[in-house]
Amino acid sequence: SAVISQKPSRDICQRGxxxxxxxxxxxxxxxxxxxxxxxxxxxxxxxxxxxxxEATYESGFVIDKxxxxxxxxxxxxxxxxxxxxxxxxxxxxxxxxxxxxxxxxYFGPGTRLTVx
Amino acid sequence: DxxxxxxxxxxxxxxxxxxxxCNHSTISGNEYVYWYRxxxxxxxxxxxxxxxxxxxxxxxxxxxxxxxxxxTLILPHATLRDTAVYYCIVRATGANSKLTFGKGITLxxxx
Numbered sequence: 001s002a003v004i005s006q007k008p009s010r011d012i013c014q015r016g017x018x019x020x021x022x023x024x025x026x027x028x029x030x031x032x033x034x035x036x037x038x039x040x041x042x043x044x045x046x047x048x049x050x051x052x053x054e055a056t057y058e059s060g061f062v063i064d065k066x067x068x069x070x071x072x073x074x075x076x077x078x079x080x081x082x083x084x085x086x087x088x089x090x091x092x093x094x095x096x097x098x099x100x101x102x103x104x105x106y107f108g109p110g111t112r113l114t115v116x
Numbered sequence: 117d118x119x120x121x122x123x124x125x126x127x128x129x130x131x132x133x134x135x136x137x138c139n140h141s142t143i144s145g146n147e148y149v150y151w152y153r154x155x156x157x158x159x160x161x162x163x164x165x166x167x168x169x170x171x172x173x174x175x176x177x178x179x180x181x182x183x184x185x186x187x188t189l190i191l192p193h194a195t196l197r198d199t200a201v202y203y204c205i206v207r208a209t210g211a212n213s214k215l216t217f218g219k220g221i222t223l224x225x226x227x
Binding site: 001004043104105110112 | 150152157158159160161162165203209210211214215216217218219220
């Protein structure tokens with residue numbers, strides 16, 4: 001299994017500012033993902049972080065609002081840009097190895113973001 | 117990806133078996149059944165997955181019907197720490213498949 005850590009674990013930010021969340025996996029993984037969980041809701045996939053190329057965004061999410069980097073096979077960042085109170089959510093990093101026998105996907109502990 | 121249907125909630129007594137049902141009537145032949153749980157304020161935790169055979173690990177057992185249209189996650193001896201939202205998800209293997217979460221079932225274990 002993959003162990004995933006995120007920084008920061010939580011933050012309180014002012015509207016109009018940006019926050020970058022870091023995700024570190026303890027081993028090389030093929031795929032990394034970013035999810036959002038709004039208060040009281042289930043998880044929604046934001047994008048797939050592609051190593052060496054632009055992230056693949058799901059419907060309703062755009063690069064200008066959620067720029068993503070993935071410089072190598074163990075690390076990714078998600079930036080929440082020009083934040084508003086509606087961006088208050090838990091942001092979760094996830095990873096899995098395709099081609100492995102189990103292809104199981106694992107999750108980090110999440111970053112709890114509050115925007116004032 | 118095929119969708120799943122789960123009751124919104126259930127409860128069970130501590131020490132008893134918790135049987136969590138899931139319907140996935142449109143599952144495709146190459147899709148696995150995955151179960152995750154999310155304890156309050158934590159990231160989702162992988163529990164178990166299966167294709168067509170029943171599976172068991174240290175956390176739970178997964179029973180998949182012969183027609184694969186439904187499954188049951190069994191926690192054999194539920195504890196208070198098993199109180200969580202449990203998600204049943206169907207997903208194929210491979211780079212193009214995505215893990216899509218529904219609303220899940222909230223399991224409350226009572227003392």
